Amino acid sequence: MKTDIRNIDDIKIFVDDFYYKVQQDELIGPIFDNAIQDWPTHLDKMYKFWNAALFGVPGFKGNPFAKHAPLPIQKNHFERWLELFQQTIDHFFSGEIAEDCKHRSELMASMFLTRLENMRGGADKVII
Incomplete structure (x- = not known):
């Protein structure tokens, strides 16, 4: 039976598995491979990010949007x-925190995409 996400050890499970899948993916793998030079450092940052997002544990420092803005995404x-991401969470976990984690991933993706479209002008905007 699956448990809920409970701590940093659980976060490491889903982060490690997710980014393994990302690196193997034909669509997004090359983007990540070009952007990330040091995978262990990136994974450590993601552990801290999700620990702060899900459990309020201090330790994450950074500006995730600024890192994504120049990427061809x-x-x-x-x-x-x-x-x-959501397949990974569903594979390992079930519960309130797991659902919150998936919801937060949706919010982040939506917010990043909206900001990128606005920054780049979007299809319906003219930039002079």
Whole structure:
């Protein structure tokens, strides 16, 4: 029986598995491989990010949007990211925190995509 996400050890399970899937993915894998030079450091940052997001534990420092803004990512990339992320959570966990984690991933993807579209002008905007 699956348990809920309870602590940093559980976070490490889903972060490690998720980013393994990302690296193997034909659509988003190359983007991550080009952007991330040091995977252990990135994974450690993601452990801290999710520990802060889910449990309020201090330790994460950074600006995730600024890291994503220069990347060649669009809606289909966010959709694939979400698909892999939520499959990973569902594979290992079940419960209130797991659902909150998936919900937060949806909010982040939506917010990042909206900000990127606005920053880049979007299809319905003219930038002079």
